[in-house]
Amino acid sequence: MNLGVNPMSFTSSSASWKSGDGVSDQFPAGLRVLVVDDDPTCLRILEKMLRSCLYEVTKCSRAEVALKLLRDNKDGFDIVISDVHMPDMDGFKLLEHVGLEMDLPVIMMSADDSKNVVMKGVTHGACDYLIKPVRMEALKNIWQHVVRKKKHEWKEKDFEQSGSVEEGERQQKPSEDVDYSSSANEGNWKSSKKRKDEEDEAEERDDSSTLKKPRVVWSVELHQQFVTAVNQLGIDKAVPKKILELMNVPGLTRENVASHLQKYRLYLRRLSGQHQNGLGNSFMGPSDPTFGPMTALNGLDLQALASSGQLPPQSLATIQAAALGRATNKSAISVPLVDQRNIFSFESPKIRFVDGQQQHNNSTKQVNLLHGIPTNMDSKQLAALHQSAQPFSNMNRHVHSQSGQSNSLLTQMVQPQSRTQILNEVGGSHVLNLPSSVGQPVLSQAIPSAVLGRNGIDNVHGPTYASVSQPSTVVDFSRSQRAELPGNSFSLVGNSGIPTLTSKGMLQEEFNSEIKGNRGFVPNYDVFNELNHNRTEDWGLQSVGSNFEAPQHSNLQGRLDVAPSVLVQPGFSSDRHIGIPSVNKAPFSAADRVVNTTNLSQPLTSSLPDNPLRIKAERLPDMGFQNSLFPDQFVQDDLMSALLKQQQEGIVQAEADFGFDGYHLDNLPV
Amino acid sequence: MEGHQAACMRKALFDQGYLDEQFLQLEDLQDEANPNFVEEVVKLYYTDSARFIRSIELTLDKNPFDFEKLDDIMHQFKGSSSSIGAKKVKRECTQFQEYCKIGNFEGCMRTFQEVKQEHAALKKKLESYLQLARQAR
Numbered sequence: 001m002n003l004g005v006n007p008m009s010f011t012s013s014s015a016s017w018k019s020g021d022g023v024s025d026q027f028p029a030g031l032r033v034l035v036v037d038d039d040p041t042c043l044r045i046l047e048k049m050l051r052s053c054l055y056e057v058t059k060c061s062r063a064e065v066a067l068k069l070l071r072d073n074k075d076g077f078d079i080v081i082s083d084v085h086m087p088d089m090d091g092f093k094l095l096e097h098v099g100l101e102m103d104l105p106v107i108m109m110s111a112d113d114s115k116n117v118v119m120k121g122v123t124h125g126a127c128d129y130l131i132k133p134v135r136m137e138a139l140k141n142i143w144q145h146v147v148r149k150k151k152h153e154w155k156e157k158d159f160e161q162s163g164s165v166e167e168g169e170r171q172q173k174p175s176e177d178v179d180y181s182s183s184a185n186e187g188n189w190k191s192s193k194k195r196k197d198e199e200d201e202a203e204e205r206d207d208s209s210t211l212k213k214p215r216v217v218w219s220v221e222l223h224q225q226f227v228t229a230v231n232q233l234g235i236d237k238a239v240p241k242k243i244l245e246l247m248n249v250p251g252l253t254r255e256n257v258a259s260h261l262q263k264y265r266l267y268l269r270r271l272s273g274q275h276q277n278g279l280g281n282s283f284m285g286p287s288d289p290t291f292g293p294m295t296a297l298n299g300l301d302l303q304a305l306a307s308s309g310q311l312p313p314q315s316l317a318t319i320q321a322a323a324l325g326r327a328t329n330k331s332a333i334s335v336p337l338v339d340q341r342n343i344f345s346f347e348s349p350k351i352r353f354v355d356g357q358q359q360h361n362n363s364t365k366q367v368n369l370l371h372g373i374p375t376n377m378d379s380k381q382l383a384a385l386h387q388s389a390q391p392f393s394n395m396n397r398h399v400h401s402q403s404g405q406s407n408s409l410l411t412q413m414v415q416p417q418s419r420t421q422i423l424n425e426v427g428g429s430h431v432l433n434l435p436s437s438v439g440q441p442v443l444s445q446a447i448p449s450a451v452l453g454r455n456g457i458d459n460v461h462g463p464t465y466a467s468v469s470q471p472s473t474v475v476d477f478s479r480s481q482r483a484e485l486p487g488n489s490f491s492l493v494g495n496s497g498i499p500t501l502t503s504k505g506m507l508q509e510e511f512n513s514e515i516k517g518n519r520g521f522v523p524n525y526d527v528f529n530e531l532n533h534n535r536t537e538d539w540g541l542q543s544v545g546s547n548f549e550a551p552q553h554s555n556l557q558g559r560l561d562v563a564p565s566v567l568v569q570p571g572f573s574s575d576r577h578i579g580i581p582s583v584n585k586a587p588f589s590a591a592d593r594v595v596n597t598t599n600l601s602q603p604l605t606s607s608l609p610d611n612p613l614r615i616k617a618e619r620l621p622d623m624g625f626q627n628s629l630f631p632d633q634f635v636q637d638d639l640m641s642a643l644l645k646q647q648q649e650g651i652v653q654a655e656a657d658f659g660f661d662g663y664h665l666d667n668l669p670v
Numbered sequence: 671m672e673g674h675q676a677a678c679m680r681k682a683l684f685d686q687g688y689l690d691e692q693f694l695q696l697e698d699l700q701d702e703a704n705p706n707f708v709e710e711v712v713k714l715y716y717t718d719s720a721r722f723i724r725s726i727e728l729t730l731d732k733n734p735f736d737f738e739k740l741d742d743i744m745h746q747f748k749g750s751s752s753s754i755g756a757k758k759v760k761r762e763c764t765q766f767q768e769y770c771k772i773g774n775f776e777g778c779m780r781t782f783q784e785v786k787q788e789h790a791a792l793k794k795k796l797e798s799y800l801q802l803a804r805q806a807r
Contacts (some may be wrong), residue, residue: 041718085742
């Protein structure tokens with residue numbers, strides 16, 4: 001493992017101080033802070049205090065608006081300060097989202113200084129907790145959290161980099177890679193996490209005591225059990241309680257399952273979203289996501305899948321390889337997602353696509369979308385995701401056979417953000433909208449409807465997709481809500497050979513693996529897809545009810561409802577069709593989106609005019625999301641990160657193509 | 671002249687416990703670019719806190735008594751009040767929350783009256799002070 005790799009590639013395009021270890025002379029002046037508090041008095045005071053520290057402040061009184069801002073400006077902020085107690089969304093929830101999607105440091109504030117609330121902040125991943133009334137002195141040093149996080153990411157990136165850079169050994173030996181990844185990655189969390197795998201699970205108690213919550217590590221076996229349970233129940237009916245019962249794991253709580261399910265859904269969604277857009281680089285934020293070695297993730301899902309017979313061995317290897325961030329068989333990654341049959345048919349394209357990704361690896365900025373990719377597992381996932389995303393983008397360019405592309409899309413699509421979303425999207429008929437005309441990869445198949453997140457998502461139901469010759473699977477990405485996809489039922493229309501998801505289990509498995517890989521983050525797939533659609537602005541603001549037209553190119557048949565959280569991209573060029581998952585199973589062009597996302601990368605954009613990778617703008621909600629949700633469970637995340645990583649490469653380029661660069665919103669009306 | 675009066679008034683506010691050091695933080699933030707910052711924030715507070723008071727009143731009227739909600743509203747109100755350094759108001763808010771925790775309806779009602787009183791008293795004093803201070807500038 002070459003730890004000496006200089007994280008050059010991770011130079012972020014944003015604040016100059018980010019690059020390398022050094023900080024600019026001005027730092028911390030100019031630090032871009034987003035402060036969220038529903039109390040106008042506090043907000044005004046904080047704003048003034050931060051300004052006095054020479055920070056660039058954007059204030060916001062609502063969490064939803066804050067998230068939108070963050071998503072719209074992937075790289076527009078360095079740190080977020082949020083109140084715990086807010087009417088529209090719990091501060092901790094916002095914290096989770098930011099962590100997963102953007103991986104920015106978040107500071108919590110509250111007048112409440114009781115131990116359990118502070119502890120909650122810690123467990124949810126807040127990097128600091130301030131007691132109100134906040135004093136100026138407390139704000140002066142918040143920049144340290146930004147630097148610390150960056151450093152941490154760089155370190156992880158190093159791992160990633162060395163992993164991907166050194167193809168020689170790594171690629172050829174997936175197993176080794178896996179090991180490598182696990183050891184390399186750890187750097188920090190991973191190792192401890194692995195060690196505690198069993199322990200954590202065993203220690204998990206049903207009492208959700210806030211004071212001490214042993215983290216549950218989702219090992220491969222555990223995740224497999226989870227996936228099996230979900231498949232058994234069906235995406236529509238997979239509620240945490242039932243899953244928990246089916247899994248029958250002592251010590252596992254409903255909450256653990258719920259949060260894992262959420263992530264899973266995001267992953268699925270991402271996968272489907274990626275499919276279409278080729279996951280573009282767009283969502284990979286300029287900052288290099290530090291993906292930890294996906295090893296764990298890869299191993300988990302792939303193995304699980306493989307063992308379940310759903311994942312072809314070669315896919316498994318591929319995925320693993322991908323997860324590891326190696327370019328070995330990128331295609332494999334996508335394979336799992338896609339229906340097995342499809343996989344085979346698309347085999348070649350996939351491979352091609354995989355290769356493409358690899359190349360991008362180091363040069364491009366990884367996943368711009370993943371800006372803020374959580375340093376821990378998520379980053380890994382992101383890496384994986386990026387990786388997978390990349391291939392997608394490549395695919396798009398080439399108009400690969402749809403299936404191949406769709407696979408990659410799926411992989412890439414996985415966005416941590418809302419598993420549910422993914423699931424939803426995937427469910428029903430996935431219609432990845434990869435318009436064949438555009439040459440975008442259509443993720444046919446793949447998104448197993450089973451994958452569709454069911455938690456709370458009513459509409460998602462069994463895959464009903466109509467096989468469409470054209471591999472455009474519309475993945476309903478309604479990212480709408482972060483965690484609960486409000487009944488987005490996507491009817492994904494499977495294209496070209498995407499088998500209707502009658503065999504949910506199967507698809508699901510595949511999907512799962514994909515998802516897992518992507519879990520790290522798929523920040524923008526959903527977004528991009530959606531972005532691609534014409535209605536960008538509306539999304540963020542609309543509730544699930546908004547429907548977007550399927551993108552022009554694809555077979556997108558349905559409308560996707562744009563979840564408010566999903567996509568609000570003002571800067572998004574509207575020529576794209578944004579796949580907004582429709583509430584009622586309208587097939588949405590997830591593929592479309594996915595494709596679009598990948599377009600972000602430069603090479604892609606040229607080929608896919610219609611799919612700008614706006615995804616980037618949209619977000620990396622998934623990514624961050626996942627991270628925060630399951631800090632410890634990255635087993636699957638590894639895979640995702642591996643996938644992401646691939647994508648990243650492609651995505652990085654895409655970033656440049658985005659219409660919007662993180663811009664700072666000044667003084668949002670409070 | 672006004673300057674001296676303003677200074678005296680200010681001192682009294684601190685000495686009598688109406689304001690705490692958080693108010694100093696506000697004053698520190700006031701500068702040439704924002705010469706009326708303190709006044710602006712105080713105004714903001716009083717506009718906003720009116721709805722807290724109203725909300726609590728409505729909740730106190732309801733049956734059955736919802737202590738949790740009251741505690742919740744009061745928590746926010748307290749946070750807001752503490753941010754401008756309203757010491758006495760903050761103290762009464764805390765007391766109110768204590769009564770909520772133990773489910774003492776009478777205590778809540780009584781304390782709420784105190785909260786309103788302190789809130790109104792401070793408002794008057796701050797208005798006078800800020801006006802003087804502005805004239806003195």
